[in-house]
Amino acid sequence: MERYIKRTCSAAILLLILLSGCSLLKDTTSHLAYRQLTELKTFHLGFIDHFTEEERDTTEMNEMFAEGRLMFDEAIEDEKTGANDNLRLNTFSILLEQFTRDYEYLKKKKKYTEPAAGWLKEEVEENYTLALKGEQLNKKEAK
Amino acid sequence: MKRSAVLNEAFLKELKEVSSSDDPLIKGTAIKIRQWLKALSEGSISEYDLLHLLDSRRRKILNYMNTLAIEKRNQLKKTILRIIDLIMGALLNQI
Numbered sequence: 001m002e003r004y005i006k007r008t009c010s011a012a013i014l015l016l017i018l019l020s021g022c023s024l025l026k027d028t029t030s031h032l033a034y035r036q037l038t039e040l041k042t043f044h045l046g047f048i049d050h051f052t053e054e055e056r057d058t059t060e061m062n063e064m065f066a067e068g069r070l071m072f073d074e075a076i077e078d079e080k081t082g083a084n085d086n087l088r089l090n091t092f093s094i095l096l097e098q099f100t101r102d103y104e105y106l107k108k109k110k111k112y113t114e115p116a117a118g119w120l121k122e123e124v125e126e127n128y129t130l131a132l133k134g135e136q137l138n139k140k141e142a143k
Numbered sequence: 144m145k146r147s148a149v150l151n152e153a154f155l156k157e158l159k160e161v162s163s164s165d166d167p168l169i170k171g172t173a174i175k176i177r178q179w180l181k182a183l184s185e186g187s188i189s190e191y192d193l194l195h196l197l198d199s200r201r202r203k204i205l206n207y208m209n210t211l212a213i214e215k216r217n218q219l220k221k222t223i224l225r226i227i228d229l230i231m232g233a234l235l236n237q238i
Contacts, residue, residue, distance in 0.1 A: 094203075101198065113189075116195075120195070
């Protein structure tokens with residue numbers, strides 16, 4: 001009987017550890033994605049600001065794009081090796097697509113004018129806000 | 144090429160009607176497009192800028208549509224996406 005109780009207790013403790021581990025994993029990935037999205041948002045908006053009104057060197061444009069692209073790649077890779085959540089991966093790819101399009105626009109036009117940058121930043125900001133709202137919900141669910 | 148050329152199309156009236164839609168996405172997009180068209184007519188943004196903004200919005204709607212029921216998708220296709228496509232088509236002819 002004593003043996004049975006010990007086994008049951010051990011199984012229960014193991015189950016609790018596993019459950020808390022899953023919860024912790026979900027919470028951690030959500031926090032990581034939230035942080036990455038916040039950083040990407042700042043970078044993306046900064047990218048538009050940096051090339052507004054002032055025509056800069058193409059090399060600088062390419063380097064800044066490559067830096068942003070790397071940030072996206074790392075976020076996607078972290079997600080793939082972490083929670084591998086399809087919805088989150090889709091979100092990152094949508095934002096990357098927007099970032100790439102903004103870069104392509106810049107390659108053609110060399111700079112953003114103040115009014116065009118203003119409208120574009122509204123669109124970009126809204127995309128990130130939606131993505132961050134999704135992560136806030138994930139964090140609440142994880143608690 | 145006149146900046147007002149895009150504004151003279153028949154869809155402008157339709158765009159105004161859609162601006163009072165109950166759907167926040169349709170309404171919000173229609174209002175935004177009217178603001179962009181106004182900016183274009185005032186010369187503060189170019190046709191290429193407008194095309195880029197419309198393209199961004201169009202992709203956003205398409206992504207959002209994946210989460211919706213078929214009926215709702217069709218509603219979006221018949222209203223705001225059709226208008227966006229018409230304007231983008233007109234712009235592409237001008238650029």
